[in-house]
Amino acid sequence: xxxxxxxxxxxxxxxxxxxxxxxxxxxxxxxxxxxxxxxxxxxxxxxxxxxxxxxxxxxxxxxxxxxxxxxxxxxxxxxxxxxxxxxxxxxxxxxxxxxxxxxxxxxxxxxxxxxxxxxxxxxxxxxxxxxxxxxxxxxxxxxxxx
Numbered sequence: 001x002x003x004x005x006x007x008x009x010x011x012x013x014x015x016x017x018x019x020x021x022x023x024x025x026x027x028x029x030x031x032x033x034x035x036x037x038x039x040x041x042x043x044x045x046x047x048x049x050x051x052x053x054x055x056x057x058x059x060x061x062x063x064x065x066x067x068x069x070x071x072x073x074x075x076x077x078x079x080x081x082x083x084x085x086x087x088x089x090x091x092x093x094x095x096x097x098x099x100x101x102x103x104x105x106x107x108x109x110x111x112x113x114x115x116x117x118x119x120x121x122x123x124x125x126x127x128x129x130x131x132x133x134x135x136x137x138x139x140x141x142x143x144x145x146x
Contacts (some may be wrong), residue, residue, distance in 0.1 A: 022145040033133035052078035066093045083107040118144045
């Protein structure tokens, strides 16, 4: 018992560095359909500094069992600023939940500090197969400094 007490006070204090950037948390609503110039997701980002429009283009995917393992390119336009990147993830055709991870690869000058940020996306879609468009409401997007 005394040994545990000593270790409790001997452990170093690890605090978050206040100068480190905090993650950016956004929500997005999007729909997947053939919009006349191809099949892709399009929608709106809200609740953060990146509020604007989003376009997510699907790359060739694989379909093991009841899941889709997907690869995408995304672009977010916030006013006159743009960020773009890539992600990869999994979508379940049983629960319709998805999760993806990627990186911001390019940005215009006002958002260039986001290049290299990790991107985490998760949410739930409307059932598929089903009616088009496939939709997701309040998809969570987190941008985390490297």
